[in-house]
Amino acid sequence: MGLFSKAASKQSYLGIDLGYSGIKLVELLNEKGRARLVTYAFVDGNMQSNDKPLIEDTDRTAALLKKMVAKARCTTKRTVAALPVSSVFSSIISVPAANEKELKEAIQWQAKKLIPVPLEDITLDSKTIDTSDAPGGKKITRVLITGAPKPLVNKYIEIFKKAGLDLISLETEAFAQIRSLVGKDRSSIMVIDIGSQRTNISVVEKGVPFLNRSIATGGIAISQTIAKTLGITFDQANTMKRDIRSMQGFTPTGDLSSILQTLLKPILDEIRYSFNLYQGQSEGGQTKRIDKIILTGGSSLLPRLPEFLTQLLNVNAYLGDPWARVVYPQDLRPVLDDIGARFTVAIGCAMRDIE
Secondary structure (H helix, E strand, O other): OOOOOOOOOOOEEEEEEEOOOEEEEEEEEEEOOEEEEEEEEEEEOOOOOOOOOOOOOHHHHHHHHHHHHHHOOOOOOEEEEEEOHHHOEEEEEEEEOOOHHHHHHHHHHHHHHHOOOOHHHEEEEEEEEEEEEOOOOOEEEEEEEEEEEHHHHHHHHHHHHHOOOEEEEEEEHHHHHHHHHHOOOOOEEEEEEEOOOOEEEEEEEOOEEEEEEEEOOOHHHHHHHHHHHHOOOHHHHHHHOOOHHHHHOOOOOOOOHHHHHHHOHHHHHHHHHHHHHHHOOEEOOEEOOOOEEEEEOHHHHOOOHHHHHHHHHOOOEEEOOOOOOEEOOHHHHHHHHHHHHHOHHHHHHHOOOOO
16 A cells, blocks of 8 residues: 555545544546546444544444445445544655755655654655755755654554455545645635534645644534533534524524634634734745635534634635535435535545546
Protein backbone atom coordinates (compact mmCIF):
# COMPACT_ATOMS: atom_id res chain seq x y z
CA MET A 1 0.00 0.00 0.00
CA GLY A 2 1.30 3.43 -0.88
CA LEU A 3 0.45 5.69 2.04
CA PHE A 4 -0.34 9.24 0.88
CA SER A 5 0.47 8.24 -2.70
CA LYS A 6 -1.51 7.84 -5.89
CA ALA A 7 -2.49 4.34 -6.87
CA ALA A 8 -2.73 3.07 -10.41
CA SER A 9 -5.92 4.07 -12.18
CA LYS A 10 -8.79 1.70 -11.40
CA GLN A 11 -12.46 1.60 -12.25
CA SER A 12 -14.10 2.16 -8.89
CA TYR A 13 -13.15 2.97 -5.31
CA LEU A 14 -14.55 2.88 -1.82
CA GLY A 15 -14.10 6.02 0.25
CA ILE A 16 -14.42 5.32 3.96
CA ASP A 17 -14.57 7.76 6.85
CA LEU A 18 -14.09 6.27 10.31
CA GLY A 19 -15.58 9.04 12.43
CA TYR A 20 -15.95 9.40 16.18
CA SER A 21 -19.62 8.45 16.13
CA GLY A 22 -19.98 6.26 13.06
CA ILE A 23 -18.74 5.07 9.68
CA LYS A 24 -19.51 6.56 6.27
CA LEU A 25 -18.87 4.56 3.10
CA VAL A 26 -19.34 5.50 -0.54
CA GLU A 27 -18.40 3.74 -3.77
CA LEU A 28 -17.70 5.86 -6.84
CA LEU A 29 -17.09 4.65 -10.39
CA ASN A 30 -14.57 6.34 -12.66
CA GLU A 31 -16.71 7.06 -15.71
CA LYS A 32 -14.51 8.82 -18.26
CA GLY A 33 -12.92 10.97 -15.59
CA ARG A 34 -16.19 11.76 -13.82
CA ALA A 35 -17.24 10.20 -10.52
CA ARG A 36 -20.52 8.26 -10.63
CA LEU A 37 -22.27 7.05 -7.48
CA VAL A 38 -22.49 3.26 -7.21
CA THR A 39 -23.63 2.81 -3.62
CA TYR A 40 -23.29 4.22 -0.12
CA ALA A 41 -23.85 3.21 3.50
CA PHE A 42 -23.48 4.61 6.97
CA VAL A 43 -23.62 3.43 10.57
CA ASP A 44 -24.27 5.88 13.40
CA GLY A 45 -23.09 4.93 16.85
CA ASN A 46 -24.59 5.97 20.17
CA MET A 47 -23.31 9.54 20.39
CA GLN A 48 -23.28 9.50 24.19
CA SER A 49 -22.04 5.96 24.74
CA ASN A 50 -18.82 5.20 26.55
CA ASP A 51 -17.75 2.60 24.02
CA LYS A 52 -14.19 2.71 22.80
CA PRO A 53 -13.60 4.88 19.69
CA LEU A 54 -13.97 2.93 16.47
CA ILE A 55 -10.27 3.19 15.66
CA GLU A 56 -9.39 1.61 19.03
CA ASP A 57 -11.77 -1.35 18.70
CA THR A 58 -10.34 -2.96 15.57
CA ASP A 59 -12.39 -6.19 15.70
CA ARG A 60 -15.73 -4.41 16.16
CA THR A 61 -14.96 -1.81 13.49
CA ALA A 62 -13.80 -4.44 10.98
CA ALA A 63 -17.01 -6.43 11.57
CA LEU A 64 -19.12 -3.30 11.01
CA LEU A 65 -17.28 -2.56 7.77
CA LYS A 66 -17.86 -6.12 6.53
CA LYS A 67 -21.60 -5.81 7.13
CA MET A 68 -21.76 -2.40 5.46
CA VAL A 69 -19.91 -3.60 2.36
CA ALA A 70 -22.20 -6.63 2.08
CA LYS A 71 -25.47 -4.74 2.62
CA ALA A 72 -24.49 -1.94 0.23
CA ARG A 73 -23.50 -4.54 -2.38
CA CYS A 74 -20.18 -2.89 -3.06
CA THR A 75 -18.49 -4.03 -6.27
CA THR A 76 -14.88 -3.28 -5.29
CA LYS A 77 -12.53 -3.77 -2.37
CA ARG A 78 -10.13 -0.97 -3.39
CA THR A 79 -10.34 1.49 -0.52
CA VAL A 80 -9.09 4.98 0.31
CA ALA A 81 -9.52 6.20 3.90
CA ALA A 82 -8.74 9.43 5.72
CA LEU A 83 -6.78 10.13 8.89
CA PRO A 84 -8.33 12.61 11.35
CA VAL A 85 -6.99 16.18 11.29
CA SER A 86 -6.54 16.12 15.08
CA SER A 87 -4.07 13.21 14.85
CA VAL A 88 -1.95 14.46 11.95
CA PHE A 89 0.84 17.06 12.01
CA SER A 90 1.11 19.38 9.03
CA SER A 91 3.16 22.47 8.24
CA ILE A 92 4.28 24.49 5.23
CA ILE A 93 8.03 25.05 4.97
CA SER A 94 10.25 27.01 2.57
CA VAL A 95 13.55 25.34 1.72
CA PRO A 96 16.43 26.13 -0.67
CA ALA A 97 17.00 23.25 -3.06
CA ALA A 98 18.72 22.98 -6.42
CA ASN A 99 17.67 19.39 -7.09
CA GLU A 100 15.52 16.53 -5.80
CA LYS A 101 18.26 15.18 -3.51
CA GLU A 102 18.77 18.54 -1.80
CA LEU A 103 15.01 19.00 -1.48
CA LYS A 104 14.57 15.62 0.18
CA GLU A 105 17.41 16.31 2.63
CA ALA A 106 16.04 19.77 3.45
CA ILE A 107 12.57 18.36 4.10
CA GLN A 108 13.96 15.74 6.47
CA TRP A 109 16.00 18.37 8.33
CA GLN A 110 13.07 20.76 8.73
CA ALA A 111 10.71 17.92 9.71
CA LYS A 112 13.08 16.89 12.52
CA LYS A 113 12.96 20.44 13.90
CA LEU A 114 9.20 20.90 13.58
CA ILE A 115 7.65 17.53 14.45
CA PRO A 116 7.69 16.87 18.22
CA VAL A 117 8.28 13.11 17.89
CA PRO A 118 11.14 11.13 16.32
CA LEU A 119 10.75 10.79 12.54
CA GLU A 120 11.09 7.01 12.81
CA ASP A 121 7.79 7.01 14.74
CA ILE A 122 5.77 8.70 12.00
CA THR A 123 4.81 8.22 8.38
CA LEU A 124 6.04 11.38 6.65
CA ASP A 125 4.69 12.75 3.38
CA SER A 126 5.52 15.91 1.44
CA LYS A 127 3.83 17.84 -1.35
CA THR A 128 5.57 20.59 -3.35
CA ILE A 129 3.46 23.74 -3.58
CA ASP A 130 5.59 26.03 -5.74
CA THR A 131 9.14 27.21 -6.46
CA SER A 132 10.38 30.80 -6.66
CA ASP A 133 13.65 32.63 -7.28
CA ALA A 134 15.52 34.06 -4.30
CA PRO A 135 18.37 36.64 -4.24
CA GLY A 136 21.62 35.15 -5.50
CA GLY A 137 19.93 32.94 -8.05
CA LYS A 138 18.83 30.33 -5.52
CA LYS A 139 15.54 28.48 -5.81
CA ILE A 140 13.18 28.43 -2.84
CA THR A 141 10.61 25.64 -2.75
CA ARG A 142 7.51 25.72 -0.59
CA VAL A 143 6.52 22.28 0.66
CA LEU A 144 3.59 20.96 2.67
CA ILE A 145 4.82 18.27 5.06
CA THR A 146 2.42 15.87 6.75
CA GLY A 147 3.22 13.37 9.47
CA ALA A 148 0.98 10.63 10.87
CA PRO A 149 1.88 8.50 13.92
CA LYS A 150 2.80 4.99 12.82
CA PRO A 151 0.66 3.32 15.55
CA LEU A 152 -2.39 5.12 14.13
CA VAL A 153 -1.52 4.15 10.56
CA ASN A 154 -1.01 0.54 11.66
CA LYS A 155 -4.47 0.45 13.28
CA TYR A 156 -6.07 1.57 10.03
CA ILE A 157 -4.13 -1.11 8.15
CA GLU A 158 -5.25 -3.74 10.69
CA ILE A 159 -8.93 -2.74 10.52
CA PHE A 160 -9.15 -2.84 6.74
CA LYS A 161 -7.20 -6.09 6.51
CA LYS A 162 -9.60 -7.74 8.99
CA ALA A 163 -12.54 -6.35 6.99
CA GLY A 164 -11.20 -7.97 3.81
CA LEU A 165 -10.67 -4.62 2.06
CA ASP A 166 -7.66 -3.52 0.03
CA LEU A 167 -6.48 -0.26 1.61
CA ILE A 168 -4.57 1.31 -1.28
CA SER A 169 -4.03 4.73 0.28
CA LEU A 170 -4.44 6.88 3.36
CA GLU A 171 -4.70 10.65 3.29
CA THR A 172 -5.81 13.47 5.56
CA GLU A 173 -9.41 14.61 6.03
CA ALA A 174 -8.40 18.08 4.83
CA PHE A 175 -7.37 16.88 1.36
CA ALA A 176 -10.49 14.71 1.06
CA GLN A 177 -12.66 17.73 1.87
CA ILE A 178 -10.81 19.92 -0.62
CA ARG A 179 -11.49 17.36 -3.33
CA SER A 180 -15.21 17.06 -2.64
CA LEU A 181 -16.04 20.65 -1.60
CA VAL A 182 -13.48 22.93 -3.25
CA GLY A 183 -12.45 21.18 -6.45
CA LYS A 184 -10.44 23.47 -8.75
CA ASP A 185 -11.49 26.70 -7.03
CA ARG A 186 -8.28 28.70 -6.41
CA SER A 187 -9.86 31.12 -3.92
CA SER A 188 -8.84 31.34 -0.27
CA ILE A 189 -11.55 29.31 1.46
CA MET A 190 -12.20 28.50 5.10
CA VAL A 191 -13.71 25.02 5.53
CA ILE A 192 -15.48 24.52 8.86
CA ASP A 193 -16.32 20.89 9.67
CA ILE A 194 -18.56 20.59 12.76
CA GLY A 195 -18.52 16.91 13.63
CA SER A 196 -19.99 15.06 16.59
CA GLN A 197 -17.04 15.46 18.96
CA ARG A 198 -14.62 17.78 17.16
CA THR A 199 -14.69 20.86 14.97
CA ASN A 200 -11.98 21.07 12.33
CA ILE A 201 -11.10 24.34 10.61
CA SER A 202 -8.93 24.56 7.48
CA VAL A 203 -7.99 27.53 5.34
CA VAL A 204 -7.42 26.35 1.78
CA GLU A 205 -5.35 28.48 -0.57
CA LYS A 206 -5.02 27.44 -4.23
CA GLY A 207 -6.12 23.92 -3.32
CA VAL A 208 -3.64 23.53 -0.45
CA PRO A 209 -4.55 23.52 3.28
CA PHE A 210 -2.41 26.35 4.64
CA LEU A 211 -3.91 26.35 8.13
CA ASN A 212 -5.43 23.44 10.06
CA ARG A 213 -6.90 23.61 13.55
CA SER A 214 -9.03 21.19 15.57
CA ILE A 215 -10.90 21.64 18.85
CA ALA A 216 -12.58 19.02 21.02
CA THR A 217 -16.15 20.28 20.81
CA GLY A 218 -18.91 19.65 18.28
CA GLY A 219 -22.46 18.45 17.81
CA ILE A 220 -22.65 16.44 21.04
CA ALA A 221 -21.81 19.52 23.12
CA ILE A 222 -24.40 21.58 21.22
CA SER A 223 -27.11 18.95 21.85
CA GLN A 224 -26.17 18.71 25.52
CA THR A 225 -26.51 22.49 25.89
CA ILE A 226 -29.97 22.44 24.28
CA ALA A 227 -31.07 19.50 26.45
CA LYS A 228 -29.88 21.16 29.66
CA THR A 229 -31.41 24.55 28.77
CA LEU A 230 -34.83 23.18 27.87
CA GLY A 231 -34.96 20.21 30.24
CA ILE A 232 -35.44 17.69 27.42
CA THR A 233 -33.69 14.45 26.49
CA PHE A 234 -30.47 14.38 24.49
CA ASP A 235 -32.20 12.63 21.58
CA GLN A 236 -34.92 15.29 21.48
CA ALA A 237 -32.28 18.03 21.52
CA ASN A 238 -30.35 16.30 18.77
CA THR A 239 -33.45 16.28 16.56
CA MET A 240 -34.28 19.90 17.40
CA LYS A 241 -30.93 21.15 16.02
CA ARG A 242 -32.20 20.83 12.46
CA ASP A 243 -35.77 22.08 13.06
CA ILE A 244 -35.96 25.83 12.52
CA ARG A 245 -39.38 26.16 14.15
CA SER A 246 -38.18 24.41 17.29
CA MET A 247 -35.00 26.49 17.35
CA GLN A 248 -36.98 29.71 16.97
CA GLY A 249 -38.85 28.73 20.13
CA PHE A 250 -35.69 29.73 21.99
CA THR A 251 -36.38 33.39 21.25
CA PRO A 252 -39.68 35.27 20.94
CA THR A 253 -38.44 37.41 18.04
CA GLY A 254 -37.51 34.41 15.88
CA ASP A 255 -33.97 35.79 15.46
CA LEU A 256 -31.55 32.90 16.05
CA SER A 257 -28.39 35.04 16.37
CA SER A 258 -28.38 35.13 20.18
CA ILE A 259 -28.99 31.38 20.58
CA LEU A 260 -26.35 30.51 17.98
CA GLN A 261 -23.91 32.73 19.88
CA THR A 262 -24.64 30.74 23.04
CA LEU A 263 -24.65 27.25 21.53
CA LEU A 264 -21.53 27.78 19.42
CA LYS A 265 -19.39 29.98 21.67
CA PRO A 266 -16.24 27.75 21.82
CA ILE A 267 -16.52 27.03 18.10
CA LEU A 268 -17.07 30.69 17.22
CA ASP A 269 -14.05 31.70 19.31
CA GLU A 270 -11.88 29.26 17.37
CA ILE A 271 -13.33 30.38 14.02
CA ARG A 272 -12.56 34.03 14.83
CA TYR A 273 -9.03 33.12 15.97
CA SER A 274 -8.29 31.12 12.79
CA PHE A 275 -9.89 33.83 10.64
CA ASN A 276 -7.73 36.58 12.15
CA LEU A 277 -4.61 34.39 12.21
CA TYR A 278 -4.80 33.81 8.46
CA GLN A 279 -5.82 37.35 7.53
CA GLY A 280 -3.03 38.73 9.70
CA GLN A 281 -0.46 37.27 7.30
CA SER A 282 0.85 38.88 4.14
CA GLU A 283 2.51 37.66 0.97
CA GLY A 284 4.19 39.76 -1.70
CA GLY A 285 3.24 42.93 0.14
CA GLN A 286 -0.46 42.02 0.12
CA THR A 287 -2.49 41.07 3.17
CA LYS A 288 -4.17 37.69 2.87
CA ARG A 289 -7.94 37.48 3.05
CA ILE A 290 -10.53 34.72 3.15
CA ASP A 291 -12.85 34.87 0.13
CA LYS A 292 -15.58 32.47 1.27
CA ILE A 293 -16.54 29.99 3.99
CA ILE A 294 -17.81 26.44 3.40
CA LEU A 295 -19.65 24.61 6.18
CA THR A 296 -19.81 20.84 6.48
CA GLY A 297 -20.28 18.13 9.11
CA GLY A 298 -23.52 16.95 10.73
CA SER A 299 -24.00 20.03 12.92
CA SER A 300 -23.40 22.46 10.05
CA LEU A 301 -27.14 21.97 9.40
CA LEU A 302 -28.10 24.17 12.35
CA PRO A 303 -30.84 26.51 11.10
CA ARG A 304 -29.61 29.87 9.75
CA LEU A 305 -25.96 29.05 10.49
CA PRO A 306 -24.59 30.14 7.07
CA GLU A 307 -26.46 33.46 7.26
CA PHE A 308 -25.28 33.97 10.85
CA LEU A 309 -21.60 33.43 9.97
CA THR A 310 -21.90 35.62 6.86
CA GLN A 311 -23.10 38.50 9.01
CA LEU A 312 -20.61 37.82 11.81
CA LEU A 313 -17.48 37.66 9.63
CA ASN A 314 -18.61 39.71 6.61
CA VAL A 315 -17.64 36.85 4.29
CA ASN A 316 -20.11 34.74 2.32
CA ALA A 317 -20.71 31.42 4.10
CA TYR A 318 -22.69 28.52 2.68
CA LEU A 319 -23.30 24.80 3.13
CA GLY A 320 -20.95 22.69 1.07
CA ASP A 321 -22.32 20.16 -1.42
CA PRO A 322 -19.94 17.17 -1.67
CA TRP A 323 -22.17 15.60 -4.34
CA ALA A 324 -21.67 18.54 -6.74
CA ARG A 325 -18.88 16.71 -8.61
CA VAL A 326 -20.62 13.32 -8.58
CA VAL A 327 -23.13 11.91 -11.07
CA TYR A 328 -26.12 10.24 -9.39
CA PRO A 329 -29.81 9.43 -10.07
CA GLN A 330 -31.83 12.62 -9.61
CA ASP A 331 -34.54 10.82 -7.63
CA LEU A 332 -31.94 10.31 -4.89
CA ARG A 333 -31.36 14.05 -4.53
CA PRO A 334 -33.50 14.61 -1.39
CA VAL A 335 -31.81 11.72 0.43
CA LEU A 336 -28.31 12.74 -0.67
CA ASP A 337 -28.94 16.34 0.37
CA ASP A 338 -29.97 15.11 3.80
CA ILE A 339 -26.82 13.04 4.39
CA GLY A 340 -24.34 15.04 2.31
CA ALA A 341 -22.82 17.09 5.13
CA ARG A 342 -21.71 13.88 6.85
CA PHE A 343 -20.30 12.26 3.69
CA THR A 344 -17.82 14.97 2.66
CA VAL A 345 -14.70 13.05 3.70
CA ALA A 346 -15.85 9.66 2.37
CA ILE A 347 -16.75 11.17 -1.04
CA GLY A 348 -13.41 13.00 -1.22
CA CYS A 349 -11.54 9.77 -0.47
CA ALA A 350 -13.39 7.83 -3.19
CA MET A 351 -12.67 10.63 -5.70
CA ARG A 352 -8.91 10.49 -5.11
CA ASP A 353 -7.92 8.63 -8.28
CA ILE A 354 -10.81 9.75 -10.46
CA GLU A 355 -9.65 12.55 -12.73
